[in-house]
Amino acid sequence: MRQDLTSRKRLCIQHLQALNEISLALGEKDRYTQAHGHRVALYAMRLARRLGFSPEDIRNVGIGGLFHDVGKLALSDCIFTNRETCLSSDLQQEVRCHPLIGAALLKNIDFLEPVVDFVLFHHEREDGNGYPFGLKDKEIPPGAKIVSIADCFDAVTTDRPYQKGQSVASAYEILREGCRRYFCEEYVETFIEEIEENGIIQDTGPDLLLADELVLSAAGCSAM
Numbered sequence: 001m002r003q004d005l006t007s008r009k010r011l012c013i014q015h016l017q018a019l020n021e022i023s024l025a026l027g028e029k030d031r032y033t034q035a036h037g038h039r040v041a042l043y044a045m046r047l048a049r050r051l052g053f054s055p056e057d058i059r060n061v062g063i064g065g066l067f068h069d070v071g072k073l074a075l076s077d078c079i080f081t082n083r084e085t086c087l088s089s090d091l092q093q094e095v096r097c098h099p100l101i102g103a104a105l106l107k108n109i110d111f112l113e114p115v116v117d118f119v120l121f122h123h124e125r126e127d128g129n130g131y132p133f134g135l136k137d138k139e140i141p142p143g144a145k146i147v148s149i150a151d152c153f154d155a156v157t158t159d160r161p162y163q164k165g166q167s168v169a170s171a172y173e174i175l176r177e178g179c180r181r182y183f184c185e186e187y188v189e190t191f192i193e194e195i196e197e198n199g200i201i202q203d204t205g206p207d208l209l210l211a212d213e214l215v216l217s218a219a220g221c222s223a224m
C-alpha cells in the first residue's frame with residue numbers, strides 16, 4: 001500500500017514537471033499568455049467559490065483556468081508577434097484549434113480528467129456560436145463557462161502586445177452585453193459582485209507556484 005502511494009506520488013510529480021515544462025515553453029513563446037493563465041485561474045476559483053462549488057470543483061476550475069490556453073504552444077510564432085488587431089483567416093483558423101490541442105495535452109493525465117472539458121470548451125458560447133463544437137447553453141459545462149468569463153475579464157482589463165487594457169467598468173459592460181449570447185447571465189452578475197467586493201488581481205508574477213499547488217493538490221499529494 002505504502003509502495004503504491006509512493007509510486008503514485010512519483011508519477012504525479014513527473015506529470016507536474018511535464019506540465020510545468022509546457023507552461024515554461026509557452027511562457028518563452030508568449031509571456032502574456034503565461035501570466036494570463038495564472039490570473040484566469042485565480043479569478044475562476046473566486047467565481048466558483050462564490051457560486052458554492054465544492055473545494056474539489058473549485059480546484060479543478062482553477063487548473064482549467066491555469067491551462068486553458070496551453071494549446072497555444074502549438075500555434076505559429078507569427079501569431080504571438082502579430083501587432084495587428086486582426087489575423088488572416090488562415091491564422092484565425094489555427095487559433096481556433098488551441099482548445100483541442102490543449103485538451104489533447106491534458107487528457108492522458110488521469111487526475112486531470114475532470115479538467116479536460118474546461119479547456120476544451122472555454123471558447124464555446126451560450127448561443128452556440130463559439131468553437132470548436134458550437135455547443136450551447138446547458139451543453140457547456142459550468143466550469144468552462146466560469147473559465148470563459150474569467151478569461152474575458154482578464155483579457156479586457158490587462159495590457160496586451162496589441163492593445164491597452166480597459167477599465168474595470170468597461171469590462172463589466174462587455175460582460176453584461178455578452179450575457180445570453182456569450183456568457184451565462186447569473187455567472188456574470190456573481191462575478192461582478194465578487195470583483196466589486198474583493199477587487200481585481202494586480203499581479204501574480206510569472207512564477208509557477210500556483211500551478212505547483214493546484215496540480216499537486218489535484219494529484220492528492222498535498223492539501224490545499
Ligand SMILES: [Fe+2]
Nearest residue numbers: 068069122123
Ligand atoms: Fe483560449
